Amino acid sequence: xxxxxxxxxxxxxxxxxxxxxxxxxxxxxxxxxxxxxxxxxxxxxxxxxxxxxxxxxxxxxxxxxxxxxxxxxxxxxxxxxxxxxxxxxxxxxxxxxxxxxxxxxxxxxxxxxxxxxxxxxxxxxxxxxxxxxxxxxxxxxxxxxxxxxxxxxxxxxxxxxxxxxxxxxxxxxxxxxxxxxxxxxxxxxxxxxxxxxxxxxxxxxxxxxxxxxxxxxxxxxxxxxxxxxxxxxxxxxxxxxxxxxxxxxxxxxxxxxxxxxxxxxxxxxxxxxxxxxxxxxxxxxxxxxxxxxxxxxxxxxxxxxxxxxx
Amino acid sequence: xxxxxxxxxxxxxxxxxxxxxxxxxxxxxxxxxxxxxxxxxxxxxxxxxxxxxxxxxxxxxxxxxxxxxxxxxxxxxxxxxxxxxxxxxxxxxxxxxxxxxxxxxxxxxxxxxxxxxxxxxxxxxxxxxxxxxxxxxxxxxxxxxxxxxxxxxxxxxxxxxxxxxxxxxxxxxxxxxxxxxxxxxxxxxxxxxxxxxxxxxxxxxxxxxxxxxxxxxxxxxxxxxxxxxxxxxxxxxxxxxxxxxxxxxxxxxxxxxxxxxxxxxxxxxxxxxxxxxxxxxxxxxxxxxxxxxxxxxxxxxxxxxxxxxxxxxxxxxxxxxxxxxxxxxxxxxxxxxxxxxxxxxxxxxxxxxxxxxxxxxxxxxxxxxxxxxxxxxxxxxxxxxxxxxxxxxxxxxxxxxx
Numbered sequence: 001x002x003x004x005x006x007x008x009x010x011x012x013x014x015x016x017x018x019x020x021x022x023x024x025x026x027x028x029x030x031x032x033x034x035x036x037x038x039x040x041x042x043x044x045x046x047x048x049x050x051x052x053x054x055x056x057x058x059x060x061x062x063x064x065x066x067x068x069x070x071x072x073x074x075x076x077x078x079x080x081x082x083x084x085x086x087x088x089x090x091x092x093x094x095x096x097x098x099x100x101x102x103x104x105x106x107x108x109x110x111x112x113x114x115x116x117x118x119x120x121x122x123x124x125x126x127x128x129x130x131x132x133x134x135x136x137x138x139x140x141x142x143x144x145x146x147x148x149x150x151x152x153x154x155x156x157x158x159x160x161x162x163x164x165x166x167x168x169x170x171x172x173x174x175x176x177x178x179x180x181x182x183x184x185x186x187x188x189x190x191x192x193x194x195x196x197x198x199x200x201x202x203x204x205x206x207x208x209x210x211x212x213x214x215x216x217x218x219x220x221x222x223x224x225x226x227x228x229x230x231x232x233x234x235x236x237x238x239x240x241x242x243x244x245x246x247x248x249x250x251x252x253x254x255x256x257x258x259x260x261x262x263x264x265x266x267x268x269x270x271x272x273x274x275x276x277x278x279x280x281x282x283x284x285x286x287x288x289x290x291x292x293x294x295x296x297x298x299x300x301x302x303x304x305x306x307x308x309x310x
Numbered sequence: 311x312x313x314x315x316x317x318x319x320x321x322x323x324x325x326x327x328x329x330x331x332x333x334x335x336x337x338x339x340x341x342x343x344x345x346x347x348x349x350x351x352x353x354x355x356x357x358x359x360x361x362x363x364x365x366x367x368x369x370x371x372x373x374x375x376x377x378x379x380x381x382x383x384x385x386x387x388x389x390x391x392x393x394x395x396x397x398x399x400x401x402x403x404x405x406x407x408x409x410x411x412x413x414x415x416x417x418x419x420x421x422x423x424x425x426x427x428x429x430x431x432x433x434x435x436x437x438x439x440x441x442x443x444x445x446x447x448x449x450x451x452x453x454x455x456x457x458x459x460x461x462x463x464x465x466x467x468x469x470x471x472x473x474x475x476x477x478x479x480x481x482x483x484x485x486x487x488x489x490x491x492x493x494x495x496x497x498x499x500x501x502x503x504x505x506x507x508x509x510x511x512x513x514x515x516x517x518x519x520x521x522x523x524x525x526x527x528x529x530x531x532x533x534x535x536x537x538x539x540x541x542x543x544x545x546x547x548x549x550x551x552x553x554x555x556x557x558x559x560x561x562x563x564x565x566x567x568x569x570x571x572x573x574x575x576x577x578x579x580x581x582x583x584x585x586x587x588x589x590x591x592x593x594x595x596x597x598x599x600x601x602x603x604x605x606x607x608x609x610x611x612x613x614x615x616x617x618x619x620x621x622x623x624x625x626x627x628x629x630x631x632x633x634x635x636x637x638x639x640x641x642x643x644x645x646x647x648x649x650x651x652x653x654x655x656x657x658x659x660x661x662x663x664x665x666x667x668x669x670x671x672x673x674x675x676x677x678x679x680x681x682x683x684x685x686x687x688x689x690x691x692x693x694x695x696x697x698x699x700x701x702x703x704x705x706x707x708x709x710x711x712x
Contacts, residue, residue, distance in 0.1 A: 029358065029359070030359075031358065031359045040550045042522070042523060042547055042548065042550070043523035044358075044522045045355035045358075045521045045522065046343075046353055046358065046361045047340070047341050047353075047361045047362060049450070050429075050430050068539055068540045069536075069537050069539040070537050070538050070545075071537045071545055071550050072548060072550040084541070085634050087653040087654055088654045091654055111433070112430040112431070113430060113431040113436055114428070114429070114430045114448065115428070115446045115448050116448050132432075132433030133433070134433035134434070135433060174505050177501035178501075180497055180500045180501045180504060181497045184493045184496055184497020184498075184500070184501075185493070185494060186493075187552045188493065189493050189524070190357070190523050191357060193356050193357075193360055194355070194356060216357075216359075258363075262359065263358070263360060264359040264362070264364070265359070266403070268363065268403055268405075273403065273405055274403075274405060276405070
C-alpha cells in the first residue's frame with residue numbers, strides 16, 4: 001500500500017479528533033484501526049469483543065497498536081509504537097501507562113462502549129470522559145481519497161477473476177470452489193461477504209465480495225451464457241443529492257445501497273433503513289438490486305462504476 | 311448425532327443459571343458466539359465490518375421463556391427452535407437505535423435499576439439512551455462460566471468440525487510444495503471445504519463456516535531470524551504477506567472451521583517436498599513427549615498448574631510453548647477460550663483453576679532448537695469423568711508420523 005495513502009488517512013483522523021475535541025481515540029474495530037495506521041492483521045470471521053487494539057494520541061500524533069511483533073505495520077509506525085499481546089489486565093494497564101499522552105487525556109473516543117473499558121480507563125486515565133467516536137470515524141471514511149478509489153477498483157478487478165473462474169467451471173460440483181482457487185492464485189484469501197453461487201436453471205447467480213490490501217471489492221449478477229443480465233437503473237440513480245425515495249423508485253428487486261471501503265461502511269440505505277440519508281459526491285457504494293451488484297463511485301458528474309468487467 | 315434443539319435448551323439453561331447466580335436480570339448480546347450460545351443462530355462467517363453492521367442480537371431475560379433473536383442472515387429453524395425471532399436490527403445506525411430500545415423493552419421491560427449484561431453498547435445506542443438507567447456488566451462474566459463446560463452435543467460439534475477440517479487439510483498438504491504460495495495452499499484448503507459440502511448428506515455441509523484466514527507460515531530457523539518481537543521468541547501467527555515455499559522450510563499450519571458455530575483448531579508442521587531431517591524428527595518426538603506427559607494428568611480435579619508442571623517436567627531447560635500464548639487453551643464457539651494453561655495470568659491463576667468433565671483443551675506446545683527450528687502441532691481433547699478423550703481423528707501428524 002502506498003505510504004502516502006496511509007499518511008493521508010492518518011492526517012484526516014488526527015484533524016477530525018482536533019475538530020471534535022477528542023484527545024485520544026481507542027479503536028477496537030479492525031477496519032477503523034486499518035484506516036488510521038494501515039496495519040494488516042490475521043483475518044478472523046465475525047464480530048470481535050471490544051479491546052484496545054489501536055490508540056491514536058492527538059498530542060503526540062503517534063499511533064500505537066496491540067501487537068507482539070512488527071509484521072504488518074506500516075511506516076511511520078515503528079516497533080516502539082507497539083504494545084504486546086497479553087491475557088492479563090494488569091500487564092495491559094502497565095502498557096497503557098507507557099503510552100505518552102494517554103494518562104492526561106480529557107476525552108477518550110471509542111468505537112464501541114463496554115463496561116470493562118470504562119473501568120480500565122478510570123484507572124489509566126483518571127480524568128478522562130469516555131465518549132462514542134463511531135461517528136467521527138464513519139464521517140472521516142465517508143468520502144474516499146483518490147488512492148482509496150484506485151484500491152477499491154483494483155479489488156473489484158480481482159473479484160472478476162473469481163467470477164470468470166465460476167463461469168468456466170459451471171460443470172463442477174461446487175463452482176464456488178473454482179472462484180476460491182482463482183482468487184487465491186492472486187494472493188486473495190480474505191472474504192468480505194464471500195463467494196456465493198446458485199444455479200438457476202441455465203443461469204448462474206454469482207456474488208463475490210473479497211478484501212485485498214485492506215480494501216473491499218465486489219460484484220454480483222445473474223449470468224446467462226457468461227453475460228450478465230439485469231437492470232442497472234439503481235446504479236444510474238446513485239447521484240449526488242439522491243434520496244432514499246429516489247433509490248427506492250429506481251430499485252427493481254430487494255435492494256441495498258451501502259458504503260464500501262475498508263469493508264461495510266456508512267451510509268446504509270435500503271428498505272426500512274436510511275430514510276434521511278442523501279448521497280454525496282465522493283462516496284463509494286455497494287449497490288445491490290436483486291442479484292445484481294456493482295460498486296459505484298458517486299462523482300460530481302454522476303455515478304462511475306468501479307466494478308466494470310475488465 | 312447432534313440434537314440441535316436439545317443443545318439449545320441446555321445452553322440457555324446454563325446461561326440462566328449463571329445470570330441468576332450473579333443477579334443479572336437480563337442480557338443484550340451482540341457478539342456472534344454469545345448470540346449463538348443464547349439462541350442457536352450462527353451468523354455468517356463474513357468480515358467483521360459486515361458482521362458489525364448486520365449484527366445478530368440476542369435478548370435474554372433471567373426469567374423463563376424463549377430468548378429473543380433478531381438476525382439479518384437466514385436462520386436454521388431447528389437450531390433456533392427455542393428462540394422467538396424479531397425483525398433485523400441496525401445497531402450501528404442512529405436510524406436503528408429506537409428499534410433496539412423497543413426490542414429490549416419488549417423482552418426485559420423497564421431496565422431502570424436492573425443489572426443487564428452486555429457485550430458492548432454502540433455509539434448509536436448510547437446516543438439514543440438505550441439501556442440508560444441500567445447497571446451494565448460485561449456479558450463475558452455470565453457467558454464465560456456457562457460456556458466453559460460443554461454439553462455432549464457441543465462436544466459432538468467440535469469433534470465433527472475437527473474431522474471435517476482434517477479431511478480438507480489433505481488437499482492443502484498435497485498443494486504445499488516448493489514454489490507454491492501461502493495463498494495457493496490456503497485456496498486448496500478453502501476449496502476442499504466447499505467441495506466437501508456436496509458429498510455431505512443432506513444440508514449438513516452448509517453449516518460449515520471457515521473462521522480464520524488459514525495460516526501456512528514458513529518459520530525462521532532461529533529466534534532472531536524473523537521479525538522483531540517483544541517476546542524474544544518468533545512471531546506467530548502473523549497472518550500477513552504471501553510467501554513462496556522453498557525446500558528446507560518448516561511450515562507451521564493453523565486453521566479453524568466452525569460447525570453449528572463450534573470451532574475446530576487444526577495445527578501441525580509440514581516440510582514441503584521432502585521428508586523431515588533427523589533433527590526435525592527429534593523436535594516432533596519431544597513434542598509428543600510433552601503432549602503425553604500433559605495428558606497423563608488431565609482429568610477432573612487436576613489444576614491447570616498440575617498440567618503445566620507435567621509438561622515442563624519433560625522439557626526442563628525451557629518452557630515448551632510460545633511465551634505470548636499457552637500450553638493449552640479451551641475451545642468451543644471461539645477457538646481460544648478458557649481454560650488457558652501457562653499464560654501470563656500467572657502461576658496463581660493456574661493453581662486455582664480446576665479442570666472438570668466437559669471442558670475442552672487444545673494442546674499446542676512448541677519445541678524449539680535454535681538453528682533447527684521449531685515443531686508445533688495441536689491436539690484437541692475433552693475432559694471426561696475419568697480422564698480425557700480425543701476430539702477429531704487425531705492422525706494429522708504426517709509427515710512426522712503416519
